[in-house]
Amino acid sequence: MALVAIVGRPNVGKSTLFNRLTEERRAIVDDQPGVTRDRLFGEVEWTGRTFDLVDTGGLVPRSAERFDAAIREQVVLTLGEADVILFVVDTLTGTTEPDQEVAKMLRRAEQPVIVVANKADTEGRKNDAAEFWGLGFDQMFPLSSVNGTGTGDFLDAVVAALPDEPERDESDDAPRIAFIGRPNVGKSSLANRLLGQTRSIVTEIAGTTRDSVDARVAWPSGGEDEEPREVVLVDTAGLRKKAKVKENVEFYSTLRTQRALQACDVAVLLVDAEQGLEGQDARVLREAAALRKGLVIVVNKWDLIEDKETNTARDMERGIREKMGLLDYVPVVFASAETGQRAGRVLDIALRVFDERRKRVPTARLNEVVEKAVQRQSPPSYRNNYVRIKYASQIRTEPPVFAFFANHPQGVKESYRRYLENQLRAAFGFEGVPLTLSFKQK
Template identity: 80%
Template sequence: MALVAIVGRPNVGKSTLFNRLTEERRAIVDDQPGVTRDRLFGTVEWTGRTFDLVDTGGLVPRSAERFDAAIREQVMLTLEEADVILFVVDTLTGISDLDAEVAGLLRRAKQPVIVVANKADNTARALDASEFWGLGFEQMFPLSAVNGTGTGDFLDAVVAALPEEPEREEEPDVPRIAFLGRPNVGKSSLANKLLGRTRSIVTEVAGTTRDAVDARLRIGEGEDAREVVLVDTAGLRKKARVRENVEFYSTLRTERALQSCDVAVVLIDGERGLESQDARVLREAEAMKKGMVIVVNKWDLVEKETNTARDVDRMIREKMGLIDFVPIVFASALTGQRAEKVLEVALKVFDERRKRVQTAKLNEVVEAAVRRQPPPSLNGQYIKIKYASQVRDEPPVFAFFCNQPQGVKESYRRYLENRLREAFGFEGVPLTLSFKRK
């Protein structure tokens, strides 16, 4: 999917524009510069075309002396990532020195650059926006991100500027597996180890303007042979110096890889254990209903005793809390130890994610679970689950038909999910349980 990036100096309304276009309230909006702390990534649909949108408002450095350098670096990194760039400026303040400097960098871009003259809340301000033609770009749109004035024509221009979507054959049987994790955890090493051992890259598919490449390989032989696509999660070609920029763009890469994969293989450092960033990626994968595998990498460097692997496994699961259904593989990308095992487990999770449970067997399990532990009553009325059915796979969704769906609490949902996992597996696969009135 094409990527559109919002850039510009702080306090011009980038986060407000992001909220307007994605129709979300994920951004923190305030009059103080630099209040957008987290990366912001969303999806926009307009006139039948869908594209990813990223707000770079979080890239304000923590120290004042690095401010201009960080903005310049942010722009150059955005040029590496985006298909279309939205350069947001402020009609109230006019062209600032930093606007002019950013414009100078963006004029080198091969991608289309659209100037967004924000805060044009009335006719007079929209006329004032003509000043921004002086920045030297072919397209400029006065608009108000707050009230939406002018966004229709602007979005028409954005869609017209998007690259044509590549025609790719739908291959539902070919798993797309992404290796994710913090920088220097061994993602590329593990991918290269697998590709080097198999020596059977079938095709290389060019991606966006940054020349992302998904590697396709064949594993196994004869009738048991399978093809797999390793989703590109390559690091930045340009070396980012500002820490906030490194974190921002590595998170952006992770989110886009997650979006396009079937199974997320999350690598963690065996010497450091599960950290907050790792847990965040797992939560994102669960929210997107992707298959999940955890790889404890660099296992060759860990000092071991008899039960070290068991103890580390237990600690990881305790930290993950409710996401305790994910398989864990101990491996070393450097030595190749259990590298093939990682792919084997990822393929098993892919197959589990596509599993269909027969309705009769499903209801046998549900009826036994309800007899063993009936759902709690609601306002003195018993909740009766009549029957259940799997209504979709990839990812699996189960519908439970009952008389009081609003009375089924999260704890009982979790109880039923655990019974389904005990009976049917679904290792590494998030399940969705939906309760409907019958």
């Protein structure tokens, strides 16, 4: 999917534009400059075309202050990935020296650059926006991110500037398995081990993989008479270049991870055995679950753990599951990409999760399980009324979605939804697969 990057100096309304285009209130919006410290990633659909959108922090050229320097480098990294660049300026202030400096950087970009003259809420400000033609770019659109004025023509131009989408083979149903995780946890090493050949640069330095690598492998099926199964491995490792600022390593890794998550069926999160599951790992895992991808956790570099005892793996897995919270349905594998220990098992389990994600439960059997679950524990009352779940049906696979029809669907609280989900998992499996339970009026 094509990537569009929003750049510009602080306080010109980049985050507001991001929210307008993605129709979400995910970015921090504030009158103080420099508020957006975390770049955000979203998806935009316009006239049948979908593209990824990344919001960056404010770009401050020639600033020696560390935070501004970090933002500048992050934007440069983003431009290395983007297909179209949105250069946001402010009609209230007009062209400033920082705008000129940003324009100088962007004029060297190979990608199309579209100038967004933001805060053009009135006819007068739209007229004032004409001065931004002086920045030297072919396209400029005055608009208001706050009320949406002018965004239609602007989005038409963005879509027209996107590169052609590659043709997709609709018959290609090969599972797409993405390796995700922090830099230097062994994503490339595991991909190479499974491929049986070096397809990525593997070194001890974090972030040395120049591009994400999609590679196909014919993986042996379980039975002797079964044909090998074609699998697409997505290696999402690190950086185009070694960044000077630590935050940029995380930013670029996050950008690549986000894009890989959108394209994959199953996300395999690699965790360093010596460090365990950290906060960043848990956030990525929750993000993959929110996208309803299949999930597997691999504790890599298990060979480096010395003095292992009988219960070492069990105790570490228990600690990981405690940090995962509600994602306790995710399988955990202890492996070593370096030695090959259980490397094959990683892919076997990922494929099992892929199949579980495609599973369809017979309606009669589903209602039998739901009926027993309700008899065992009834839903709490809602406004002094009994809540009755009358019927259930699986309405989708990949990912699985279940519809429950009730007399008071709004009365089914989160705790009871969780109870029903656990009952479904106990009866039907769905290992490593996020489930969606939808409650409708009957």
